[in-house]
Amino acid sequence: MNNPLDSAALNAAIENVHRAGVPGLFAEVRDGDRVWRGAAGVADVATGRPVVVDMRHRVGSCTKTFTAAAVLQQVENGRIGLDAPIGRYLPKLVPGERGDAITVRMLINHTSGLAEYLPYAYPSLRAFPVLADTGPQSLDDHRFTPFHATELIGMGVSAPAVGAVGGTPGVYSNTNYLLLGQLLEEVTGTTAEDCITRNVIERAGLQDTAFPDGPHVHGPHSLLYEAWFGMIDPPRDYSVYDMSWVGPSASLISTVADLNRFFGMLFAGEIVDRSSLAQMQSTVPIISQEGKPIDYGLGLYPMRIPGGGVVWGHGGTVWGGGTMSMIDADGGRQMSVAVNLQRWNRLDPSGRPQPHPIDDALAAFHRVAMGGAGGESPPQER
Known part of the structure; x- marks a missing residue:
């Protein structure tokens, strides 16, 4: 059973993440009718401008939950078959036998076997x-x-290919979600961004959530500091960036309050119907972008908070920014947190990321926020 929302413990936990090395972070935690909102640190290390909890933020792969929900809405209205081959809709993009074998479901849960495009678009990451x-x-x-x-x-x-079509463990790949964006465009006659905005963002009444219309984040926001495993020292700001490299896979801008509202409405059956939500929670084993085995559903994945049970949600990273949003299965307890530093772990001589105090501090914050009593920080996905 979750512990009651403890404002003092949350204030201390979020401050500890800042002290561990994150320049700034902000979060909102909901427990029924009770809401805690807090922030620690700075949005700009040069000026000392503080972060505040209502800042807009690039939320990375939390976008995938929005995109998956938009696809499932089209499944509900009969425009898309969840287990139909993607080649039926996009034969030029996934031609031949693979187009006939890869289903829409396999794209959403990362069991298509399609490789991640990022190392090919970004040559200096080719060895990833x-x-x-x-x-x-x-x-x-x-x-x-x-x-x-x-x-x-x-x-x-x-x-x-990174695996057999439909095989497990699947491998997390942004290629899958860019294809889902093209699928939405094909069946709705509008861009994926417009479809998701109209049918998901506006349906949920999210006032501060939008896809970018250029390289800038409009409204109050933090700078975003990327360290790339110690190779950028000091970390460099990437808050101004053309996000077409991820599009409907990971480019959404939102706030922690809007993310909590969205996930709350999703789990209340107000974005997709209950049968679609059950499909979203039907998981398969995949390998995360961090190389770790996780279970993944349709744009959602479960995380275990020791002492607090299993929660659902999604994480995300962009260059310099990270986000995590999670919710109890019954929707009673929620948390969304945004940080303005990424890839803070330096590499050991074998090339593996070394532990960093930020890891433990974030894990502790997740634990306190969700009413648990120990454990690791859940994976964040680009």
């Missing part, structure tokens, strides 16, 4: 996941590069 052989140069090279989704999809589709 061998981190020691990567470098951050491409992050600067592509700060203002306009990518088209079909260009990126082509990179992922033409790359060597």
